[in-house]
Amino acid sequence: MKLSEKAEEILEALWIAVEEEGGRFLDPEKMGFPADDPAYRELTDRALVELRQGMVYFRPEGREEGKMTIRRHRLAERLMMDVLNLRGDEGDDKACQFEHLLNEGVDVKICTMLNHPTTCPHGKPIPPGECCADARAQGDLGVVALTEFKSGQEGEIAYIQTEDSKKMQKLMAMGVLPGNRIVLVQSFPSYIFRVGFSEFAIDGNLAKEIFVRK
Amino acid sequence: MATCCGKQTEAPGKVPNAKRVALVGNPNVGKSVLFNALTGSYVTVSNYPGTSVEVSRGHAVINEQPWEVIDTPGMYSIHTITEEERVAREILLHETPDVVLHVLDARNLERMLAMTLQLIEAGLPVILVVNIMDEAERMGLKIDLELLRQRLGIPVVGAATTRKRGLGEIRSAIATYRQDMGSPRHFTYSRLLEHDINEVSGLMEGEYILSRRALALLLFQQDEEITSLVRRREGEGFGVIAERVRDIAFNRRGSFHLDLSMERKDIVKKLVLDVFTSPEKRVVTWGERLSRISAQPLTGIPLLLIVLYFGLYKFVGDFGAGTLVDVLEKKLFVEMFNPWITGIVKMVIPWEIIQELFVGEYGIITLGIRYAVGIILPIVATFFIFFSFLEDTGYFPRLALLVDRIFKRFGLTGRAVIPMVLGFGCDTMATMVTRTLETTRERVIATVLLALTIPCSAQLGVILALLSKFPGALAVWGACLLLLFVVVGLLAARVMPGEAPMFYMELPPMRLPQFSNVLTKTYTRMQWYFMEILPLFVLASILLWLGKITGLFEKLVTAMTPVMASIGLPKETAVAFIFGFFRRDYGAAGLYELQTKGLMDARQLTVAAVTLTLFIPCIAQFLIMKKERGWKVAGSIGVFVSLLAFGSGYVLNRFLLATGILS
Numbered sequence: 073m074k075l076s077e078k079a080e081e082i083l084e085a086l087w088i089a090v091e092e093e094g095g096r097f098l099d100p101e102k103m104g105f106p107a108d109d110p111a112y113r114e115l116t117d118r119a120l121v122e123l124r125q126g127m128v129y130f131r132p133e134g135r136e137e138g139k140m141t142i143r144r145h146r147l148a149e150r151l152m153m154d155v156l157n158l159r160g161d162e163g164d165d166k167a168c169q170f171e172h173l174l175n176e177g178v179d180v181k182i183c184t185m186l187n188h189p190t191t192c193p194h195g196k197p198i199p200p201g202e203c204c205a206d207a208r209a210q211g212d213l214g215v216v217a218l219t220e221f222k223s224g225q226e227g228e229i230a231y232i233q234t235e236d237s238k239k240m241q242k243l244m245a246m247g248v249l250p251g252n253r254i255v256l257v258q259s260f261p262s263y264i265f266r267v268g269f270s271e272f273a274i275d276g277n278l279a280k281e282i283f284v285r286k
Numbered sequence: 287m288a289t290c291c292g293k294q295t296e297a298p299g300k301v302p303n304a305k306r307v308a309l310v311g312n313p314n315v316g317k318s319v320l321f322n323a324l325t326g327s328y329v330t331v332s333n334y335p336g337t338s339v340e341v342s343r344g345h346a347v348i349n350e351q352p353w354e355v356i357d358t359p360g361m362y363s364i365h366t367i368t369e370e371e372r373v374a375r376e377i378l379l380h381e382t383p384d385v386v387l388h389v390l391d392a393r394n395l396e397r398m399l400a401m402t403l404q405l406i407e408a409g410l411p412v413i414l415v416v417n418i419m420d421e422a423e424r425m426g427l428k429i430d431l432e433l434l435r436q437r438l439g440i441p442v443v444g445a446a447t448t449r450k451r452g453l454g455e456i457r458s459a460i461a462t463y464r465q466d467m468g469s470p471r472h473f474t475y476s477r478l479l480e481h482d483i484n485e486v487s488g489l490m491e492g493e494y495i496l497s498r499r500a501l502a503l504l505l506f507q508q509d510e511e512i513t514s515l516v517r518r519r520e521g522e523g524f525g526v527i528a529e530r531v532r533d534i535a536f537n538r539r540g541s542f543h544l545d546l547s548m549e550r551k552d553i554v555k556k557l558v559l560d561v562f563t564s565p566e567k568r569v570v571t572w573g574e575r576l577s578r579i580s581a582q583p584l585t586g587i588p589l590l591l592i593v594l595y596f597g598l599y600k601f602v603g604d605f606g607a608g609t610l611v612d613v614l615e616k617k618l619f620v621e622m623f624n625p626w627i628t629g630i631v632k633m634v635i636p637w638e639i640i641q642e643l644f645v646g647e648y649g650i651i652t653l654g655i656r657y658a659v660g661i662i663l664p665i666v667a668t669f670f671i672f673f674s675f676l677e678d679t680g681y682f683p684r685l686a687l688l689v690d691r692i693f694k695r696f697g698l699t700g701r702a703v704i705p706m707v708l709g710f711g712c713d714t715m716a717t718m719v720t721r722t723l724e725t726t727r728e729r730v731i732a733t734v735l736l737a738l739t740i741p742c743s744a745q746l747g748v749i750l751a752l753l754s755k756f757p758g759a760l761a762v763w764g765a766c767l768l769l770l771f772v773v774v775g776l777l778a779a780r781v782m783p784g785e786a787p788m789f790y791m792e793l794p795p796m797r798l799p800q801f802s803n804v805l806t807k808t809y810t811r812m813q814w815y816f817m818e819i820l821p822l823f824v825l826a827s828i829l830l831w832l833g834k835i836t837g838l839f840e841k842l843v844t845a846m847t848p849v850m851a852s853i854g855l856p857k858e859t860a861v862a863f864i865f866g867f868f869r870r871d872y873g874a875a876g877l878y879e880l881q882t883k884g885l886m887d888a889r890q891l892t893v894a895a896v897t898l899t900l901f902i903p904c905i906a907q908f909l910i911m912k913k914e915r916g917w918k919v920a921g922s923i924g925v926f927v928s929l930l931a932f933g934s935g936y937v938l939n940r941f942l943l944a945t946g947i948l949s
Contacts, residue, residue, distance in 0.1 A: 237543060238367055242790055244547045245362035247397040251551070261583055262687040262700065262789065269393035269425070269564075271577075273687035275699070275789040 075118075077172050078111035080141050086121065086128055087138030092196070097127040143199045144174040146192035147182050153193045154186060157235075163193070187214040218263065218282040221256040227284040229254050229267075234281045246272045248282055304345070304352040307460055308377050310405070311389035312398050313360025314794050316417045318342075319447045320389060320456070321357035329357060330807055333680040333799075334704070335792045339370050339721055341377060349461035356383065364404045364500070365507045365543075368724070372511065378410065379515070382495055385463050387456070389415045392422035392429055392444070396558050400550045406440065406470045409497035413441045413459050420446035421795065426565035434561045439471040448800065475549045482506070482534045489527045492519030505531045506542055573680075573796040580684040580796070590685065597672045598710070606668030607747030615660030624652050643831045654827035657875050658820055665747035667812055669711045674807040678799030682707070683791050690789045696775030697731045697782060698723075699789035705732055709740035712815060714907040716740070717914060727784035730919060733911055734778055738927050739771040741899045748874035749895050752881055758948050759892040766896045766938060770930075818906050826865065826872060839864075853935040854943070858885055859894050866898050867905070873898050888948045889939070897935030901928065 075083070082105070086098040100107040107126055115121045120134030130138065148171040152163040174182060180203045183189075188204040191197055207214065215230045229252050234240050247267040248254070257264040257271060263279040264271055307324075309317040313335035322328055325344030330337060342357040358374035366372045377383065388405055390398035395416065405412045416431060435442040441459045445452025474480060486505060487498035494501060494515075504512040505527075517524045538545065579585045628645040635641050645652045676682065682704055690700030702723055709716035713736050720732045741749065753760040833839030846860035858880055866873020877894055880886055886894065911920040942948055 232544070239788065241363070241365070241367055241543055244543065246790070246792070247394075249544075249547055249551050251548075258578075258581060261689075261691045264581060264687065264793065268397055269427075270391075270397065271793040273581075273683065273690075273700070273789070273791045273793055275690055275694070277786075278788055278790055 074175060075137075075141075076111055076114060078105060078109065079114045080172060082111055082115060082128065083120065083134065083138040083141045084145055086130060087135070087142050090130060090135075091139075097124075097129045099127060103128075139199045140179075140201070141171075143201060144179050145171040146196065146198040147171075147179060147186065147189070148174060149192045149194070150186050150189050150198070151182055154189075159193075184214070187216065215283050215285050218254070218256060218265065218279045218284055219259070219276060221259070221284065223256060223258050225286070226253060226255045227286045228252070230283045230285045232281055233283060239278065239281065243278065243282065246270070254282070254284055304354045305384040306354045306356060306381060307385040307387060308356040308358060308381070308383040309387045309389055310358050310374060310378070310401075311360065312362055312391065312394075312401070313337075314792065315360070315389050315391045315398070316447045317360070317389045318357055320387070320415070320417070320445075320453075321355055323447055323450065323453055324348075324353075324457070325355050328806055328810055330810060331803065332674070332677040332807070333794050333797050334677055334682055335360060335794060339373075341373060348457050351461065353460070356381070361401075363401055364408065365504055365509055366511075375511075378408070379495060379511075384411060385460050386410045386412050387415055387460070388412050389417050391418050392416045393418065393425065393427060395429065395562050396554055399554045399557060400547070402438065403473055403550055403553060404500065406438065407473065407497065407503075408500035411463060412470070413443065413456075413463060414438065415452070415456060416442060416444045417447055417452075419444045420449055420451065424571065425569045428563045430561045434557070437471065437557050437561070439469055448803075473553050475546075475553075479546075479549065486527060486530055486534070489523065489530065490516070490520065491523055492516070494519065503546065506535055506538065507546070508535060571795070576796045577680075577684065577793065580681060581687060581793075583688065586684065586688050590688070593676070593681070597676070598669075601672055602665065602668045602743060603747065603750050606665045606743075607751050610664035610668070611661055611747070611751070614664055615656065619656045619660045624656065627651055639835060642835070643828070646831065646834075648827050648830035648834060650824050650827040650831075653830075654820075654823040657872060658816075658823045661748065661875050661878075662744040662819065663812075663816075665744050666711065666815055667808065669743035670808040670811045670815075671804065673708065673711050674804045674811070675799050677807075678797065678804060680794045680796045683793045684796075686791055687789075687793075694786065694789075695779060696735070696772075697779030697784070697787070698728050698775075699787045701789065701791060702728060702732050705736065706740060709736045709742065710746060711743045711811075713737065713740060713742045714818065714904065714910050715811070715815070717907055717910045721914065723787075725784060725787055727782050728787055730915060731775070731778045731782060733915055733919075734923055734926075735771060735775060737907065737911065737923055738774060738900055738930065739767050741767070745874045745899060748878050749899065752874065752878050752891060753895060756888040756891070756948070759888045759895075762892050762938075762942070762948065763895050763899070766934065767899060770900065770934065774930075822905060823872065830864075849932065853893055853897060853932065854939040855890050855894055856880075856885055859890075862894070863898065863901070866901055872904075873901070889942045892942065892948060893935050893939045896938055897931050900931035900934055 082098070082103060085103055089095040089098045100109075100112070105111060107123070112121075112123060112128070115128075115134070116123060118133075119131055120137050122129050122131055145167065148167040149163065152158040152167045152170065156163075156166075158166055180201065183201055183203050184207070188200070188207050189198055190200070221227065229248060229250050231250055232240055232243055232248060234243075247270065252267055255266045257266055262273045262275055264273050265279075265282075266272075309321055311317055314333070314337075316331075318329050318331040318338050321342060321344065322331065324346045326346070327344045329342045338357060338359045340359065344355045344357075346353045346355050356377055358377055359370035361371035361374045363371075364375060364378070366375050378386065386405060388402050390402070402412065402414055414434075416429060416434075419429070422429065429444070431442050431444050441463065443452055443455045443459050445456060447453065475483070483499055483502045486502040490498045490501065501512060501516060505516065513528075516527065520527060535542065580589055624645070631641055631645045631651075635644070642649065644650050647653070685707070686700035686703045688700070689703050693700055693702055702720075704722065705716040705719040708719055716736050717733055720729045720736070723729050723732060749763065750760070753763060830839060833842065842864060843857060843860045846863065847857040850857055850860050850863075859877065862873045862876030862880065864873075865876040874895070877886075877891070877898065881891060908920065908924060911923060915923075
C-alpha cells in the first residue's frame with residue numbers, strides 16, 4: 073500500500089529535521105498538520121515513526137523510508153528544472169505534486185535519465201539510490217555534456233539540448249546528429265571536436281548543449 | 287574575402303542564349319577555385335570558410351557554347367539561416383540555372399551528401415562534384431564514384447580543382463547535361479512524413495522552380511522566405527495550405543529539424559555503404575600535427591609570437607617599410623624621379639602656380655604619387671603577401687579559437703579576429719569584412735575598434751620607422767593602443783545592447799599555400815587598394831595646393847595651433863593632422879618628414895603618433911563605414927573617435943611630462 077501524500081510529507085520533514093538539521097524529532101506544530109491528523113496514525117501503524125510526548129520520532133525502518141521519500145522529492149525538483157524547465161515557485165510546486173508518482177521503479181528511471189544527480193536545484197544532497205551505486209560500480213558515466221569529456225575522449229552523440237532552433241540547425245550542419253561518433257580534440261580555450269573527417273571549434277555555451285554517451 | 291574587392295563581377299554585356307551553371311555547396315569546399323578555373327577570371331579564394339560572401343558571375347565557353355558561371359557563398363542546407371546562405375539560395379529560387387554543380391569535400395562525403403539529396407529532391411539539374419580527392423586519397427579514403435552515380439542517378443565527377451584535376455570531366459559533364467537523360471533517384475522518407483508532404487504539395491497550384499515536395503518540407507521548417515513566396519504564388523489558396531502547415535508543424539514541434547536531418551542521415555548512410563571506405567587506422571597528417579600545435583595555448587601563443595615577429599616585424603616592418611621604402615622613396619623618387627619630372631614640368635608649364643600643383647611642396651606627383659608609390663605601396667604589398675599566405679595555410683580559424691574567450695569580453699567572438707588582423711593591412715577592407723560577423727552588435731563593435739585602435743599597415747610601417755630610434759616611445763605607443771583597445775572593447779560590450787554572441791567555426795585542414803594563389807590574391811588586393819587610395823592622394827594634393835595658394839591652409843594651421851599646443855606639439859604637426867584627415871598613413875608620413883627635419887623630440891613624436899593612430903580613419907574608411915553601418919552610426923563613431931584621439935593625446939602628454947618618461 074502506498075503512503076498518503078500527507079504521510080510522505082511528514083516523513084520528509086522529519087528526515088530533514090533529523091538528518092540535515094541535527095534535531096532528534098519533529099514538532100507537529102511546525103509541520104502544519106495538527107498531531108491528531110490521520111496521517112500520523114498511518115505512519116505509526118506501519119511502524120515507521122513513533123509519537124512521544126506529542127513529538128514525532130523515527131523508527132529504524134522509517135529512517136530508510138524517509139530517505140527514499142526525500143530522494144524522490146529532490147529528483148522531482150531536478151526533473152522540473154533540467155528537463156521541463158520549470159523554475160522558482162512554480163517548479164517547487166509542481167515537484168511537490170510530482171514526487172508522489174515516482175514509485176515502483178519510476179524513480180530509478182528518472183534518476184538514470186537525469187544521470188544520477190547528487191544535488192537538488194537548491195543545492196541540497198539527493199540521497200543516492202541503488203541505481204546510483206550500480207552506475208558508479210560499473211563506471212558508467214551515462215550521458216554527459218561534451219564539456220565533461222576529456223581531450224581525446226571519444227563517444228557517441230546522444231542528443232542536443234537547446235531551446236534555440238538556429239543553434240540546433242548550426243550544430244546539425246556540423247554533423248552533430250544523434251548516433252554519430254564524436255571526438256573531443258581539445259577543451260581549452262575553446263572546444264574542438266571532430267565528427268567524421270571535419271573539425272569544428274565551438275564555445276562552451278554550444279558545447280554544453282551537446283550530450284554524449286561514452 | 288572576396289568582399290574586399292566588391293566583387294559583384296557582373297557579366298559585361300550579357301551574352302544572349304548563354305546557358306547558366308551555378309556552383310553551390312558547403313563553405314570551403316573549393317567552389318571559387320572551380321569558378322576561377324572555369325571562367326579564367328579571379329575571385330579571391332583562401333583556406334577559410336566564408337571567403338565569398340557575395341555572388342560572382344563570369345563567362346566560360348564550354349564545347350563552343352557560351353555559359354554564364356555563377357559562384358555562390360557557401361551554404362549548409364537549402365533551409366537557410368544566415369544572410370550568405372540566403373544570397374546563395376536566391377540563385378536557385380529565381381535564376382533557373384541550366385546546371386547546378388554541387389561541389390563537396392570528398393572527406394566529408396557523408397555529411398555533405400545530405401544537401402545533394404535536397405537539391406535532387408528540389409528537382410534541380412544537379413551534377414555532383416566530389417572535390418579535394420587528392421587529400422582524401424592521402425588520408426587513405428576510397429570513394430567509388432561509379433557506384434555513387436548509380437545510386438544517385440545523377441552525373442558524379444571526382445576532382446581536385448586546386449591541382450587542376452577533373453576539370454575536363456566537369457566541363458564535359460556540364461556540356462552534355464540533359465535533364466531528361468537520367469532519372470535522379472527518388473528518396474522516400476518515413477510513411478508519416480511522406481503523407482504530410484503529399485498532402486501539402488497536393489494543395490499547391492502555383493508554378494515554382496523548386497519542386498513542391500521540397501517546398502512543402504521548407505514550409506514545415508517554417509522558412510519565412512519560402513512561406514511568403516508560396517503566399518504570393520497561391521493567392522487565395524494559401525489559407526488552406528497555411529492551416530495544414532500550421533497543424534503539421536505543431537504536431538512535429540520541437541523536433542522537426544532534427545527528425546528531418548535524422549531521416550536524411552539514414553538515407554545517406556545507405557547511399558554511402560561500400561561507396562566510402564576509410565582506413566582502419568586514422569592517418570595523422572603533418573597538417574593535423576601543426577593544427578594541434580597552433581590551437582593549444584601552450585604552443586599556440588609562442589607560435590603566434592613567432593609568426594608576428596617574422597611576418598609582421600621582420601618581413602613587413604624591416605623589409606617592406608625599411609629596405610623597400612628606402613629604395614623606392616629615397617633612391618628612386620627623391621634622388622632620381624622627382625628632380626627629373628620637376629625639370630620636365632617646369633619646361634612644359636610656364637606658370638609657377640600650375641607647376642606647384644604638380645611638382646611643388648604638396649604637388650600631385652612629388653608628394654601624392656611619391657607617398658602612394660614610394661612609401662605606402664611597398665608596405666601594403668608586403669603586408670598583403672604575409673596576410674594572404676597565412677590565410678591560405680588555414681591558420682586564422684585556429685587563431686580565432688585561441689582568442690575567442692578574450693574577444694567575448696569585448697562583445698565579439700573569435701570570428702572577429704579576421705577583420706582585426708586584416709585591419710593591420712587596411713582598415714577599409716577590414717570594415718567591409720565585418721560583414722562576415724553574425725550580429726549587428728558584433729559588426730558595430732568591430733567597426734569601432736578598427737576605426738580607433740587598429741593602425742593599418744601603411745601607418746604601422748611609417749610609425750615603426752618613426753619611433754624605431756626611440757624604443758621607449760615605441761613601447762609607450764603600443765601600450766597606449768593596447769590599453770585603449772581593451773578599455774573601449776570592454777565598454778562597448780557593456781554599452782551596446784544585445785545578446786552574447788556564439789562562436790562556432792569549421793577548422794579547415796592546414797595546408798601549404800600555393801605560391802601562385804598567394805601572389806594572385808596579393809595582386810588583386812593591391813589593385814583594389816591602389817584604385818581606392820590613389821584618387822584620394824591626388825585629391826588631397828589638389829586641396830592642399832588650393833589651400834596654399836588661397837592662404838586658407840595657412841589659416842587652418844594657425845587655427846589648429848592651440849589644439850596642437852594643448853597636446854604639446856609644435857605647430858608644424860598641424861599639417862600632418864590635416865593630411866591625416868585624408869588618410870591616416872598620409873598623416874603619419876607627414877610626421878616622418880617632420881622627424882627627419884629634426885623638429886620633434888621623443889615625447890612629441892609619441893604623442894603625435896598615438897593621437898594620429900587613434901584619429902579619424904581615412905576618408906575611404908569613413909565612406910565604407912557609412913555604407914555598411916549607415917550615416918548615424920558612422921557619424922557617431924567619427925565624432926567619438928576624434929574626441930577620444932585628442933583626449934588621449936592630451937592625457938598622454940600630461941602623463942609623460944609629469945613622469946618624465948622619454949625625456
